[in-house]
Amino acid sequence: MKLERVELLHVAIPLVTPFRTSFGTMTSKDTFLLHVVTDEAEGWSEFAADPEPLYCSEFVAGAELVIRDFLLPRVAALPAPTTAAVAPAMASVKGHELAKAALETALLDAELRAYGMSLATFLGSVHERVPAGVSVGIKNSVPELLDDVERYLAEGYLRIKLKIEPGWDVEPVRAVRERFGDALPLQVDANTAYTLADADHLRRLDDFGLLLIEEPLEENNLHAHARLQQRLRTPVCLDESIHSARDAASAIALDACRVVNVKPARVGGYLEARRIHDVCAAHGVPVWCGGMLETGIGRAPNLALAALPGCTLTGDTSASLRYFAEDITEPFTLHDGHLPVPTSPGIGTTPLTDALARFTTSRRELYAARR
Numbered sequence: 001m002k003l004e005r006v007e008l009l010h011v012a013i014p015l016v017t018p019f020r021t022s023f024g025t026m027t028s029k030d031t032f033l034l035h036v037v038t039d040e041a042e043g044w045s046e047f048a049a050d051p052e053p054l055y056c057s058e059f060v061a062g063a064e065l066v067i068r069d070f071l072l073p074r075v076a077a078l079p080a081p082t083t084a085a086v087a088p089a090m091a092s093v094k095g096h097e098l099a100k101a102a103l104e105t106a107l108l109d110a111e112l113r114a115y116g117m118s119l120a121t122f123l124g125s126v127h128e129r130v131p132a133g134v135s136v137g138i139k140n141s142v143p144e145l146l147d148d149v150e151r152y153l154a155e156g157y158l159r160i161k162l163k164i165e166p167g168w169d170v171e172p173v174r175a176v177r178e179r180f181g182d183a184l185p186l187q188v189d190a191n192t193a194y195t196l197a198d199a200d201h202l203r204r205l206d207d208f209g210l211l212l213i214e215e216p217l218e219e220n221n222l223h224a225h226a227r228l229q230q231r232l233r234t235p236v237c238l239d240e241s242i243h244s245a246r247d248a249a250s251a252i253a254l255d256a257c258r259v260v261n262v263k264p265a266r267v268g269g270y271l272e273a274r275r276i277h278d279v280c281a282a283h284g285v286p287v288w289c290g291g292m293l294e295t296g297i298g299r300a301p302n303l304a305l306a307a308l309p310g311c312t313l314t315g316d317t318s319a320s321l322r323y324f325a326e327d328i329t330e331p332f333t334l335h336d337g338h339l340p341v342p343t344s345p346g347i348g349t350t351p352l353t354d355a356l357a358r359f360t361t362s363r364r365e366l367y368a369a370r371r
Protein backbone atom coordinates (compact mmCIF):
# COMPACT_ATOMS: atom_id res chain seq x y z
CA MET A 1 0.00 0.00 0.00
CA LYS A 2 1.45 3.36 -1.09
CA LEU A 3 0.26 6.65 0.34
CA GLU A 4 -0.72 9.03 -2.44
CA ARG A 5 -2.68 11.82 -0.82
CA VAL A 6 -3.99 12.99 2.55
CA GLU A 7 -6.66 15.63 2.75
CA LEU A 8 -8.15 17.32 5.80
CA LEU A 9 -11.73 18.62 5.76
CA HIS A 10 -13.05 20.93 8.46
CA VAL A 11 -16.70 20.20 9.17
CA ALA A 12 -19.27 21.97 11.34
CA ILE A 13 -22.57 20.19 12.01
CA PRO A 14 -25.20 21.65 14.34
CA LEU A 15 -26.32 19.47 17.27
CA VAL A 16 -30.07 18.92 17.60
CA THR A 17 -29.85 20.12 21.20
CA PRO A 18 -27.04 21.72 23.24
CA PHE A 19 -24.96 19.16 25.14
CA ARG A 20 -23.85 20.42 28.56
CA THR A 21 -21.25 18.64 30.68
CA SER A 22 -19.19 19.64 33.70
CA PHE A 23 -16.56 20.99 31.28
CA GLY A 24 -18.70 23.03 28.89
CA THR A 25 -21.64 23.27 26.51
CA MET A 26 -21.49 22.14 22.89
CA THR A 27 -23.97 23.32 20.28
CA SER A 28 -22.25 22.04 17.19
CA LYS A 29 -19.74 19.35 16.20
CA ASP A 30 -16.76 21.29 14.85
CA THR A 31 -13.91 19.03 13.87
CA PHE A 32 -12.09 17.64 10.85
CA LEU A 33 -12.18 14.49 8.80
CA LEU A 34 -9.12 12.88 7.31
CA HIS A 35 -9.35 11.42 3.83
CA VAL A 36 -6.42 9.27 2.73
CA VAL A 37 -5.88 7.97 -0.77
CA THR A 38 -3.54 5.03 -1.36
CA ASP A 39 -2.74 3.18 -4.54
CA GLU A 40 -5.22 0.50 -3.45
CA ALA A 41 -8.12 2.20 -1.67
CA GLU A 42 -9.33 5.31 0.13
CA GLY A 43 -9.98 5.73 3.82
CA TRP A 44 -11.82 8.10 6.15
CA SER A 45 -11.61 9.06 9.80
CA GLU A 46 -12.83 11.75 12.17
CA PHE A 47 -10.86 13.66 14.79
CA ALA A 48 -12.84 13.13 17.99
CA ALA A 49 -12.05 16.17 20.16
CA ASP A 50 -13.32 19.73 20.04
CA PRO A 51 -12.00 23.18 19.11
CA GLU A 52 -11.16 23.83 22.77
CA PRO A 53 -9.10 21.56 25.06
CA LEU A 54 -11.79 21.16 27.76
CA TYR A 55 -12.49 17.41 27.70
CA CYS A 56 -8.85 16.53 27.05
CA SER A 57 -5.63 18.37 26.25
CA GLU A 58 -6.00 17.89 22.49
CA PHE A 59 -8.00 20.25 20.27
CA VAL A 60 -8.81 20.70 16.59
CA ALA A 61 -6.20 23.29 15.55
CA GLY A 62 -3.45 21.63 17.57
CA ALA A 63 -4.21 18.19 16.17
CA GLU A 64 -4.14 19.51 12.62
CA LEU A 65 -0.66 20.89 13.19
CA VAL A 66 0.57 17.73 14.93
CA ILE A 67 -0.69 15.53 12.10
CA ARG A 68 0.69 17.78 9.36
CA ASP A 69 4.12 18.52 10.85
CA PHE A 70 4.96 15.51 13.06
CA LEU A 71 2.80 12.44 12.41
CA LEU A 72 2.29 12.45 8.67
CA PRO A 73 5.99 12.93 7.79
CA ARG A 74 6.83 9.86 9.88
CA VAL A 75 4.08 7.77 8.33
CA ALA A 76 4.82 8.96 4.79
CA ALA A 77 8.45 7.90 5.27
CA LEU A 78 7.40 4.27 5.78
CA PRO A 79 8.00 1.95 2.83
CA ALA A 80 4.34 0.95 3.18
CA PRO A 81 1.94 2.62 5.64
CA THR A 82 0.22 -0.60 6.68
CA THR A 83 -1.77 -0.14 9.87
CA ALA A 84 0.50 -2.25 12.05
CA ALA A 85 3.47 -0.02 11.13
CA VAL A 86 1.72 3.29 11.75
CA ALA A 87 1.67 3.47 15.57
CA PRO A 88 5.34 2.42 15.95
CA ALA A 89 6.30 5.08 13.37
CA MET A 90 4.45 7.74 15.39
CA ALA A 91 5.59 6.53 18.82
CA SER A 92 8.46 9.01 19.18
CA VAL A 93 5.88 11.82 19.23
CA LYS A 94 4.71 12.05 22.85
CA GLY A 95 0.99 11.98 23.63
CA HIS A 96 -1.50 13.26 21.04
CA GLU A 97 -3.42 10.00 21.08
CA LEU A 98 -6.51 11.50 19.44
CA ALA A 99 -4.48 12.91 16.55
CA LYS A 100 -2.66 9.58 16.16
CA ALA A 101 -6.00 7.74 16.23
CA ALA A 102 -7.35 9.87 13.39
CA LEU A 103 -4.39 9.11 11.14
CA GLU A 104 -4.21 5.41 12.03
CA THR A 105 -7.96 4.93 11.54
CA ALA A 106 -8.03 6.52 8.07
CA LEU A 107 -5.17 4.24 6.98
CA LEU A 108 -6.81 1.22 8.62
CA ASP A 109 -10.01 2.00 6.73
CA ALA A 110 -8.09 2.15 3.44
CA GLU A 111 -6.17 -1.04 4.18
CA LEU A 112 -9.27 -3.02 5.16
CA ARG A 113 -11.11 -1.78 2.06
CA ALA A 114 -8.21 -3.04 -0.04
CA TYR A 115 -8.67 -6.46 1.58
CA GLY A 116 -12.46 -6.29 1.38
CA MET A 117 -12.65 -6.90 5.15
CA SER A 118 -14.89 -5.11 7.63
CA LEU A 119 -13.42 -3.53 10.77
CA ALA A 120 -15.78 -5.72 12.81
CA THR A 121 -14.25 -8.87 11.30
CA PHE A 122 -10.72 -7.49 11.70
CA LEU A 123 -11.28 -6.70 15.41
CA GLY A 124 -13.05 -9.96 16.17
CA SER A 125 -16.54 -8.63 16.81
CA VAL A 126 -19.09 -11.24 17.81
CA HIS A 127 -22.43 -9.41 17.51
CA GLU A 128 -24.44 -8.18 14.51
CA ARG A 129 -26.03 -5.41 16.55
CA VAL A 130 -25.22 -3.68 19.81
CA PRO A 131 -27.49 -2.23 22.50
CA ALA A 132 -27.59 1.57 22.54
CA GLY A 133 -27.24 3.79 25.57
CA VAL A 134 -27.59 7.54 25.68
CA SER A 135 -25.59 10.21 27.49
CA VAL A 136 -27.93 12.90 28.84
CA GLY A 137 -26.44 16.35 29.40
CA ILE A 138 -26.87 18.62 32.43
CA LYS A 139 -30.21 20.44 32.28
CA ASN A 140 -31.56 23.64 33.80
CA SER A 141 -34.13 21.79 35.89
CA VAL A 142 -35.09 18.31 37.06
CA PRO A 143 -38.45 18.34 35.17
CA GLU A 144 -36.57 19.14 31.96
CA LEU A 145 -34.23 16.21 32.64
CA LEU A 146 -37.13 13.83 33.32
CA ASP A 147 -38.76 14.85 30.02
CA ASP A 148 -35.54 14.13 28.15
CA VAL A 149 -35.03 10.75 29.80
CA GLU A 150 -38.66 9.82 29.12
CA ARG A 151 -38.25 10.71 25.45
CA TYR A 152 -35.04 8.66 25.11
CA LEU A 153 -36.64 5.65 26.79
CA ALA A 154 -39.63 5.96 24.45
CA GLU A 155 -37.20 5.91 21.51
CA GLY A 156 -35.85 2.60 22.83
CA TYR A 157 -32.56 3.47 24.53
CA LEU A 158 -31.60 0.66 26.88
CA ARG A 159 -29.35 2.52 29.31
CA ILE A 160 -29.24 6.09 30.58
CA LYS A 161 -26.10 8.00 31.53
CA LEU A 162 -26.52 11.28 33.37
CA LYS A 163 -23.82 13.92 33.22
CA ILE A 164 -23.21 15.21 36.75
CA GLU A 165 -21.25 17.99 38.45
CA PRO A 166 -21.26 19.50 41.97
CA GLY A 167 -24.81 20.85 42.47
CA TRP A 168 -26.30 18.46 39.87
CA ASP A 169 -25.80 14.95 41.16
CA VAL A 170 -27.80 13.31 43.99
CA GLU A 171 -31.08 15.12 43.26
CA PRO A 172 -31.29 14.42 39.50
CA VAL A 173 -30.24 10.80 40.10
CA ARG A 174 -32.89 10.41 42.81
CA ALA A 175 -35.54 11.98 40.57
CA VAL A 176 -34.74 9.66 37.64
CA ARG A 177 -34.78 6.59 39.93
CA GLU A 178 -38.09 7.59 41.51
CA ARG A 179 -39.73 8.27 38.18
CA PHE A 180 -38.39 5.35 36.10
CA GLY A 181 -37.79 2.71 38.76
CA ASP A 182 -34.93 0.60 40.06
CA ALA A 183 -34.76 -1.62 36.98
CA LEU A 184 -33.58 1.19 34.68
CA PRO A 185 -29.89 0.67 33.84
CA LEU A 186 -28.48 4.01 35.05
CA GLN A 187 -24.98 5.45 35.39
CA VAL A 188 -23.35 8.86 35.85
CA ASP A 189 -20.36 10.70 34.35
CA ALA A 190 -18.61 13.55 36.21
CA ASN A 191 -15.84 14.30 33.68
CA THR A 192 -13.31 14.99 36.49
CA ALA A 193 -15.53 17.50 38.36
CA TYR A 194 -14.92 16.25 41.93
CA THR A 195 -12.01 15.80 44.34
CA LEU A 196 -11.34 13.17 46.96
CA ALA A 197 -12.68 15.64 49.53
CA ASP A 198 -16.11 14.98 47.96
CA ALA A 199 -15.97 11.25 48.80
CA ASP A 200 -18.65 11.41 51.50
CA HIS A 201 -20.94 13.32 49.19
CA LEU A 202 -20.36 10.90 46.29
CA ARG A 203 -21.08 8.01 48.65
CA ARG A 204 -24.70 9.19 48.76
CA LEU A 205 -24.96 7.93 45.15
CA ASP A 206 -24.47 4.39 46.49
CA ASP A 207 -28.17 4.38 47.47
CA PHE A 208 -29.30 4.42 43.84
CA GLY A 209 -27.91 1.19 42.43
CA LEU A 210 -25.90 2.86 39.68
CA LEU A 211 -24.01 0.69 37.18
CA LEU A 212 -20.97 2.95 37.62
CA ILE A 213 -19.63 6.43 38.25
CA GLU A 214 -17.41 7.60 35.39
CA GLU A 215 -14.23 9.67 35.88
CA PRO A 216 -15.25 11.39 39.12
CA LEU A 217 -11.79 12.81 39.94
CA GLU A 218 -8.97 14.51 38.09
CA GLU A 219 -7.54 12.94 34.96
CA ASN A 220 -4.65 10.51 35.46
CA ASN A 221 -4.92 10.44 39.25
CA LEU A 222 -5.20 6.66 39.64
CA HIS A 223 -4.20 6.88 43.30
CA ALA A 224 -7.10 9.18 44.17
CA HIS A 225 -9.55 7.05 42.18
CA ALA A 226 -8.36 3.96 44.08
CA ARG A 227 -8.86 5.75 47.40
CA LEU A 228 -12.34 6.79 46.29
CA GLN A 229 -13.22 3.26 45.13
CA GLN A 230 -12.36 1.98 48.63
CA ARG A 231 -15.11 4.23 49.96
CA LEU A 232 -17.79 3.58 47.32
CA ARG A 233 -19.91 0.55 46.56
CA THR A 234 -20.68 2.01 43.11
CA PRO A 235 -18.02 0.80 40.64
CA VAL A 236 -15.65 3.52 39.49
CA CYS A 237 -15.24 3.63 35.69
CA LEU A 238 -12.35 5.50 34.09
CA ASP A 239 -12.58 7.44 30.83
CA GLU A 240 -10.15 10.41 30.65
CA SER A 241 -7.47 8.64 32.75
CA ILE A 242 -6.99 5.65 30.42
CA HIS A 243 -4.73 6.43 27.44
CA SER A 244 -3.26 2.99 26.78
CA ALA A 245 -3.46 -0.70 27.62
CA ARG A 246 -0.68 -0.09 30.13
CA ASP A 247 -2.83 2.54 31.88
CA ALA A 248 -5.69 0.05 31.99
CA ALA A 249 -3.42 -2.61 33.51
CA SER A 250 -2.18 -0.13 36.16
CA ALA A 251 -5.68 1.08 36.99
CA ILE A 252 -6.95 -2.48 37.40
CA ALA A 253 -3.95 -3.50 39.54
CA LEU A 254 -4.50 -0.46 41.81
CA ASP A 255 -8.28 -1.06 41.98
CA ALA A 256 -8.64 2.50 40.66
CA CYS A 257 -11.55 1.31 38.50
CA ARG A 258 -13.79 -1.72 38.16
CA VAL A 259 -15.11 -0.78 34.70
CA VAL A 260 -13.38 0.84 31.70
CA ASN A 261 -14.83 3.18 29.07
CA VAL A 262 -12.87 2.53 25.88
CA LYS A 263 -12.82 5.35 23.37
CA PRO A 264 -10.58 4.34 20.47
CA ALA A 265 -9.71 7.99 19.82
CA ARG A 266 -8.55 8.60 23.39
CA VAL A 267 -6.20 5.62 23.34
CA GLY A 268 -4.55 6.21 19.95
CA GLY A 269 -6.78 4.06 17.75
CA TYR A 270 -8.55 0.75 17.30
CA LEU A 271 -5.47 -1.45 17.70
CA GLU A 272 -4.78 -0.08 21.20
CA ALA A 273 -8.52 -0.10 22.00
CA ARG A 274 -8.58 -3.81 21.20
CA ARG A 275 -5.59 -4.34 23.54
CA ILE A 276 -7.41 -2.51 26.34
CA HIS A 277 -10.46 -4.67 25.72
CA ASP A 278 -8.23 -7.75 25.99
CA VAL A 279 -6.47 -6.63 29.20
CA CYS A 280 -9.82 -5.88 30.81
CA ALA A 281 -11.38 -9.13 29.62
CA ALA A 282 -8.43 -11.07 31.08
CA HIS A 283 -9.12 -9.45 34.46
CA GLY A 284 -12.90 -9.82 34.31
CA VAL A 285 -13.29 -6.04 34.13
CA PRO A 286 -16.30 -5.02 32.01
CA VAL A 287 -15.65 -2.66 29.11
CA TRP A 288 -17.98 -0.46 27.12
CA CYS A 289 -17.51 1.76 24.11
CA GLY A 290 -17.75 5.49 24.82
CA GLY A 291 -18.42 8.26 22.35
CA MET A 292 -17.48 11.84 21.54
CA LEU A 293 -20.62 12.99 19.71
CA GLU A 294 -19.15 11.59 16.51
CA THR A 295 -20.60 11.92 13.05
CA GLY A 296 -21.26 8.67 11.21
CA ILE A 297 -17.57 8.57 10.23
CA GLY A 298 -16.57 8.16 13.88
CA ARG A 299 -19.66 6.23 14.95
CA ALA A 300 -19.37 3.41 12.39
CA PRO A 301 -16.01 2.09 13.64
CA ASN A 302 -17.08 2.50 17.28
CA LEU A 303 -19.97 0.12 16.63
CA ALA A 304 -17.47 -2.54 15.50
CA LEU A 305 -15.54 -2.15 18.75
CA ALA A 306 -18.75 -2.21 20.81
CA ALA A 307 -19.47 -5.66 19.34
CA LEU A 308 -16.38 -7.28 20.91
CA PRO A 309 -17.12 -10.04 23.43
CA GLY A 310 -15.71 -8.13 26.42
CA CYS A 311 -17.95 -5.12 25.83
CA THR A 312 -20.49 -6.48 28.28
CA LEU A 313 -21.98 -3.13 29.26
CA THR A 314 -24.12 -0.93 27.01
CA GLY A 315 -22.12 1.88 25.42
CA ASP A 316 -22.74 5.53 24.56
CA THR A 317 -23.05 4.83 20.83
CA SER A 318 -26.46 6.36 20.17
CA ALA A 319 -28.36 6.79 16.91
CA SER A 320 -27.32 9.61 14.58
CA LEU A 321 -30.57 11.47 15.30
CA ARG A 322 -29.68 11.84 18.97
CA TYR A 323 -26.97 14.24 17.82
CA PHE A 324 -27.73 15.52 14.31
CA ALA A 325 -30.87 16.28 12.31
CA GLU A 326 -28.73 15.38 9.32
CA ASP A 327 -25.48 13.41 9.45
CA ILE A 328 -22.69 13.35 6.87
CA THR A 329 -23.15 9.60 6.36
CA GLU A 330 -26.23 7.42 6.06
CA PRO A 331 -27.68 7.76 9.55
CA PHE A 332 -27.50 4.99 12.13
CA THR A 333 -30.99 4.25 13.40
CA LEU A 334 -32.31 2.38 16.43
CA HIS A 335 -34.16 -0.92 16.09
CA ASP A 336 -35.44 -2.31 19.39
CA GLY A 337 -32.85 -0.17 21.15
CA HIS A 338 -29.98 -1.58 19.09
CA LEU A 339 -27.71 -0.26 16.34
CA PRO A 340 -26.41 -2.46 13.52
CA VAL A 341 -22.69 -3.22 13.33
CA PRO A 342 -21.47 -2.20 9.87
CA THR A 343 -20.51 -5.17 7.71
CA SER A 344 -19.09 -3.61 4.54
CA PRO A 345 -15.32 -3.25 4.13
CA GLY A 346 -13.32 -0.90 6.33
CA ILE A 347 -15.27 1.28 8.75
CA GLY A 348 -18.33 0.42 6.66
CA THR A 349 -19.47 3.88 5.68
CA THR A 350 -18.36 6.93 3.68
CA PRO A 351 -19.50 10.55 3.62
CA LEU A 352 -22.52 11.37 1.45
CA THR A 353 -21.28 13.76 -1.23
CA ASP A 354 -24.04 16.37 -0.84
CA ALA A 355 -24.06 16.42 2.94
CA LEU A 356 -20.27 16.54 3.06
CA ALA A 357 -20.20 19.50 0.67
CA ARG A 358 -22.74 21.39 2.79
CA PHE A 359 -21.06 20.73 6.14
CA THR A 360 -17.47 21.27 4.99
CA THR A 361 -16.13 24.71 5.90
CA SER A 362 -12.64 24.30 4.41
CA ARG A 363 -10.34 21.66 2.96
CA ARG A 364 -6.60 21.45 2.71
CA GLU A 365 -4.17 19.00 1.29
CA LEU A 366 -1.77 17.77 3.97
CA TYR A 367 0.26 15.45 1.78
CA ALA A 368 0.74 14.53 -1.85
CA ALA A 369 3.27 11.93 -2.99
CA ARG A 370 5.88 13.15 -5.45
CA ARG A 371 5.45 11.52 -8.80
Ligand code: OSB
Residues within 6 Å of the ligand: 055, 134, 135, 189, 191, 239, 290, 291, 292, 293, 294, 316, 317, 318
Ligand atom coordinates in the same frame (compact mmCIF):
# COMPACT_ATOMS: atom_id res chain seq x y z
O1 OSB B 1 -17.13 11.94 28.81
O2 OSB B 1 -18.06 10.39 27.71
C1 OSB B 1 -17.73 11.57 27.81
C2 OSB B 1 -19.16 13.53 24.86
C3 OSB B 1 -18.09 14.33 24.53
C4 OSB B 1 -16.94 14.26 25.29
C5 OSB B 1 -16.87 13.38 26.38
C6 OSB B 1 -17.94 12.55 26.69
C7 OSB B 1 -19.11 12.67 25.94
C8 OSB B 1 -20.33 11.90 26.24
C9 OSB B 1 -21.28 11.65 25.11
O3 OSB B 1 -20.64 11.56 27.34
C10 OSB B 1 -20.98 10.38 24.41
C11 OSB B 1 -21.69 10.28 23.10
O4 OSB B 1 -22.91 10.16 23.10
O5 OSB B 1 -21.04 10.31 22.03
Ligand code: MG
Residues within 6 Å of the ligand: 189, 191, 214, 215, 239, 240, 261, 290
Ligand atom coordinates in the same frame (compact mmCIF):
# COMPACT_ATOMS: atom_id res chain seq x y z
MG1 MG C 1 -16.88 10.21 30.02
